[in-house]
Amino acid sequence: MSKKITIYDLAKTLGVSAGTISRSLNDHPSISQKTKDRVVAKANELGYKTNKFAANLSKQQTNTIGVIVPRLNSNFMSTILAGIEKIVNEAGYNLIINQSLESMEKEKLNAKTLFNNSVDALIVSLAYDTSSFDHFTPFIQHKVPLLFLDRVHNLPNCATLIINNRLAGYEATEHLIQQGCKNLLYVGGNQKRNVYSDRFKGFKDALANYELVFKEANILESDLNPTSIGEVINHIKKSAKQIDGVFVANDTLAAHLIKNLIIEGYNIPEDLKIIGFNNDPVSELVTPSLSTIDYPGYEMGVLAGQSVISHLNGSINFQSANTITLRHQLIIRESTQKQ
């Protein structure tokens, strides 16, 4: 890197004192507008950078917000990130984004790095297998605002941003039942994560409410990766009693399920009805189009950004709010149509 331009270089070039340069750059009233204009023009010309490090060192603020997400290349997560970035960027903050790649070990490293980087706040959606939460303790101890979204865990003084996954799971399942399904399957992710265990609770609530007996064959825990589609197809084909309705905890796997069941000779929705979760763009594009639960990812990102910024500005203290629940919505399309 070339030599950094200092206020002393500017002072020498312009033939004024370093104090004049400093006051000009800070828009001090004692300096004439003409001098300020000259200084700013020369500073831009030479590529002078405000010494943010030194300034931040005294303020103990970095104007950066750390984010840890399971994966960047997920439609749902990148939608949330787009919302967060828009808000914090407008407020003059930068996002440092890390991905845990669904591993608690990587998540621990991410948290450590971000803590050492003195982020002003941390936003987290948990990895698939995270089972201990000690790596977040330094943030809590040092009062660095910590907000969990989507895949959350309740820790003292941390805010969580979620939808009502249990109710959403109930509504998805109830819809299948109301469309005539009697032998249902829930395909969900790791039950350690609230999003999957809560959707499953909602599934069981609906079965109970409609007096359908829950059996172990009614649930299949999956990593929800499209590569696991064979396992889901096998479960359906080997089922003692013909499964006639499937609630899949994400749209990507649900779309693959539609495509692969059709290849296997099933008629959708005649033989079997399918509902997904998230309302990803693919749900509209698959044939038959996929009924799903609309999960407002972008709005969740915006709200996460706003909550953190407001907290940092001192205008709200989100730690007292604890849990913010966003609205979800049942979207009915072709894959669950009644015959």
Next chain:
Amino acid sequence: MSKKITIYDLAKTLGVSAGTISRSLNDHPSISQKTKDRVVAKANELGYKTNKFAANLSKQQTNTIGVIVPRLNSNFMSTILAGIEKIVNEAGYNLIINQSLESMEKEKLNAKTLFNNSVDALIVSLAYDTSSFDHFTPFIQHKVPLLFLDRVHNLPNCATLIINNRLAGYEATEHLIQQGCKNLLYVGGNQKRNVYSDRFKGFKDALANYELVFKEANILESDLNPTSIGEVINHIKKSAKQIDGVFVANDTLAAHLIKNLIIEGYNIPEDLKIIGFNNDPVSELVTPSLSTIDYPGYEMGVLAGQSVISHLNGSINFQSANTITLRHQLIIRESTQKQ
């Protein structure tokens, strides 16, 4: 934020000198392992953070890499970002990610902020309407490595990472012609961006090579947003001569085109064959499945990360490499099948 722990606090707590603390934390050979262990344990317990700001101030290095992308919520972009993040994170760098929201004005602000944040390098994919490039001048002047990918512009001493869009456009078009199409349409984005103008050049090359006359009706410039699908459908319906093959510059719009043409009563691929670009997951899931060009986004991200890290380590100087071209691949699926 609570009071920051200093080496003096650690020294007081442990009853040793500040110098011993400092040398222990820096793994100095003059300190016994036992003392180092005690210091490190206490530092972790109290939440001591290495004063990265002060350290970086003297090194003039921040261990951060800036990224500006048009949008975070694009499957293609988030795949690239996933690749970049994996590599730079492993190398001990953090990504500060900004989105230009397809606006040159926002891109200028992003560049300014990232320059003032003293990022060690900058990776950019240009906004839809960027027409001047002065906002990158400070990086070039101050020898901050600058790498463009996908949507690139040639600037002195900057590396670019691309695929051969012209050849890929040629191959997509040639495939349609070989499947029997005679009246083709290219639906592309803003011709200011290399990716769209190069694909269009490839489209024209193929027409010329197969002695098909190019007319203005053979091209439609679009923002490639699914909301613009009506415009594309109208262009096809109003065409004087029945269009029988469409090359769309991205998969999302191509998938929407398939879905909407079917609603309009067209048979795909019988009446009209469609090929997209990128090999997004949706291309496999739409019915009929979409032929496309595989664009290795994740690999591009990995290579971008590796190039920047190697450059910063001094092991390669990517500015001399200038342009790196990745391999693309024609993927043939149902939407272009011959009758």
